[in-house]
Amino acid sequence: MEANTQYASTDGVDDGFSFQMRRMTLFFSSTIAKRIKFFSELEFEDGTKEINLEYCALDFEFHPLLNLRGGIIMNPIGSFNQNHDGPRWDFIDRPISATRIIPSTLSNVGMGIHGKYFSHQWVLGYEFYLTNGFDDKVIDNEEGRTSLHAGKGNPDKFEESNSGLPLYTGKIAIRNRKIGEIGVSYMTCVYNKWKEDGLVIADKRSASVFAVDFNTSLFNNKVNIIGEYAKVMVDVPSTFTQQYGEEQWGAYTDIICTILQRKICGWENAKLNIGVRGEFVDFNEGKFKETNTNIGDDFYAIVPSISLRPTGTTVIRFNFRFESAHDLLDNDPSRTNVIQFGFSSYF
Numbered sequence: 001m002e003a004n005t006q007y008a009s010t011d012g013v014d015d016g017f018s019f020q021m022r023r024m025t026l027f028f029s030s031t032i033a034k035r036i037k038f039f040s041e042l043e044f045e046d047g048t049k050e051i052n053l054e055y056c057a058l059d060f061e062f063h064p065l066l067n068l069r070g071g072i073i074m075n076p077i078g079s080f081n082q083n084h085d086g087p088r089w090d091f092i093d094r095p096i097s098a099t100r101i102i103p104s105t106l107s108n109v110g111m112g113i114h115g116k117y118f119s120h121q122w123v124l125g126y127e128f129y130l131t132n133g134f135d136d137k138v139i140d141n142e143e144g145r146t147s148l149h150a151g152k153g154n155p156d157k158f159e160e161s162n163s164g165l166p167l168y169t170g171k172i173a174i175r176n177r178k179i180g181e182i183g184v185s186y187m188t189c190v191y192n193k194w195k196e197d198g199l200v201i202a203d204k205r206s207a208s209v210f211a212v213d214f215n216t217s218l219f220n221n222k223v224n225i226i227g228e229y230a231k232v233m234v235d236v237p238s239t240f241t242q243q244y245g246e247e248q249w250g251a252y253t254d255i256i257c258t259i260l261q262r263k264i265c266g267w268e269n270a271k272l273n274i275g276v277r278g279e280f281v282d283f284n285e286g287k288f289k290e291t292n293t294n295i296g297d298d299f300y301a302i303v304p305s306i307s308l309r310p311t312g313t314t315v316i317r318f319n320f321r322f323e324s325a326h327d328l329l330d331n332d333p334s335r336t337n338v339i340q341f342g343f344s345s346y347f
Contacts, residue, residue, distance in 0.1 A: 001025070002086040004342020011334055020342075021047050023086070025054075035061035040072075054107050063115070069129070070111035072158065076127040076171040077187045078228045079213035080104050086344035090256050090273055090307040092319050093340070096281050096299060097250025101230045102209060103149035108132045108167060109158045123175040132157045133167030133189035138207055139236055139244050145283050145297060146234050146244045148207060151191055163190040163204075180216030185209075191234075205235040227253040242295065243328060245284030252279035256305075267310040277303040284328065296330030299323065314345035 002022040008014060022045065029039040041055040057071035074082045080098035084105050098104045110131025117124045138151035154162060161167075166189065173183035188208035194200060213228040232248040256275035264270040284297040301324070307317040321338035 001347065002092075002342065002344040004092050004340055006092075006338060006340050008336060008338040010336040022092075022342075025085070032058075037061075054105055065115035065117055067114050068111070069114060072107050072109050073112070073129050073131055074105065074107045075129065075131065075167070075169045075187060076114075077106065077169055077185045077209055078102055078104075078211040078230055079183060079215070079226075080228055081106055085346075087313050087315055087346050089254075089344075090275050090305050090315060090317055091254065091277055091303055092317060092342050093303070093321065095228070095250075095252040095277070095279050096301065097230055097252050097279055098228060100147070100149050100283075101232055101248055101250040101281060102211065103147075103152060106152055110166065112169075121177045123177070125173045125175070126171065128168075128170040130166040130168060132161040133163065133165075134191040134207055135162035136192050138191045138234060139205075139240060144243060146232075146236060146246070146248060147283075148209070148232060148234075151207070162193055164193075164195055165190045165204075180214065182214045183212070185211045185213075187211075203237075205237070206233075207235070208233045222258045224256045225253065226256075227251070242284070242286075242288055245286065245295070245297070247285040248281075248283050249285060250279070250281035252277060264308070264310070269311075271309040273305075273307045273309065275305045275307070277301070277305070279303075294330050295328065296326035297328045299325045314343070316343045317341070 001024045004020050006020055007017045023043055025041060025043045027041055031037050037059045039057060043052045043054050053072060055072055055074050057069050057073055060068040076082055078098060080095060081102060081104040108131035110129050112129030114127040134148060134151035135154040138148060139146055141147055141150035143150050169187040171183055171185035173181055175181035188206060190204045191207045192202060192205040194202045194204045209230060209232050211228065211230040215226045217224050229251040234246055236244050236246050254275060254277045256273050258271050258273050260272040280300040282298040284295045286295055287293060288295055302322045303319055305317060305319045307315050309315050319340040323336040324333040326333045
């Protein structure tokens with residue numbers, strides 16, 4: 001579960017102080033038989049404003065290198081999408097690049113294979129899935145910009161593919177137990193409805209995401225560094241204005257340092273951490289063709305944090321967000337300051 005308080009002010013204008021119940025998630029799992037496993041994740045967001053079955057899959061293990069998985073799958077693009085649970089993080093808000101560019105949390109119905117190979121200190125893993133994908137709201141949406149986040153919201157996506165073609169998602173990751181891990185992933189699909197009742201009604205339009213993620217620990221796990229970069233490429237019709245970008249990108253890096261680890265208030269091995277997150281998103285990369293001036297529509301934030309972990313699965317956290325955002329015409333940015341305090345825990 002996740003709950004917090006928040007006070008935000010944009011250019012000196014604020015909406016006051018609020019409590020928020022971000023989410024409660026229920027996990028269900030079962031080992032049905034040897035090498036047959038079931039796992040699901042049911043999430044209640046903002047109280048019960050949204051109820052989502054984010055994950056619900058059955059695994060068949062034929063070999064550590066070959067496992068069949070089917071159901072509602074969390075697409076393996078970047079690292080945050082599959083590792084988004086609140087207790088894992090010292091920051092209250094999810095990274096903008098991982099929610100508005102990729103966009104997490106992204107799950108679709110489908111099936112595929114995954115596996116791992118172990119050799120001494122090295123682990124090589126892979127995942128590859130065919131699933132349903134995005135829809136026409138990638139560009140035909142209320143946001144007024146190219147948005148994979150808007151394109152994932154089709155409530156019928158668990159019944160049929162909007163384009164009639166699959167979304168391909170694949171990832172390869174290599175890990176050294178002493179150094180860290182790096183992963184490379186790619187996702188692509190046709191997002192628009194190009195055929196109706198067997199008749200071709202439009203050109204196929206593709207949307208693709210390339211991502212690189214990494215994590216490492218230093219000084220006996222006293223310093224942890226996590227990062228992710230994502231690049232989006234969308235085939236936008238020539239009839240659309242440059243308000244809808246063909247390329248987007250975003251990245252974030254978290255640095256978390258443990259400054260105290262001891263018994264605190266009866267918690268035997270509690271940790272006091274300090275950290276900082278830097279993040280940037282460009283929703284419309286490039287320049288206006290007519291004026292050769294920069295297209296704005298970008299965002300960046302710096303987020304210092306202080307957190308207390310009574311146990312590894314529970315975190316009390318305080319964040320202060322400094323945000324800056326340019327509009328489409330790259331005018332002077334709006335500036336937002338956010339004070340946040342809250343907690344998150346498995347239970």
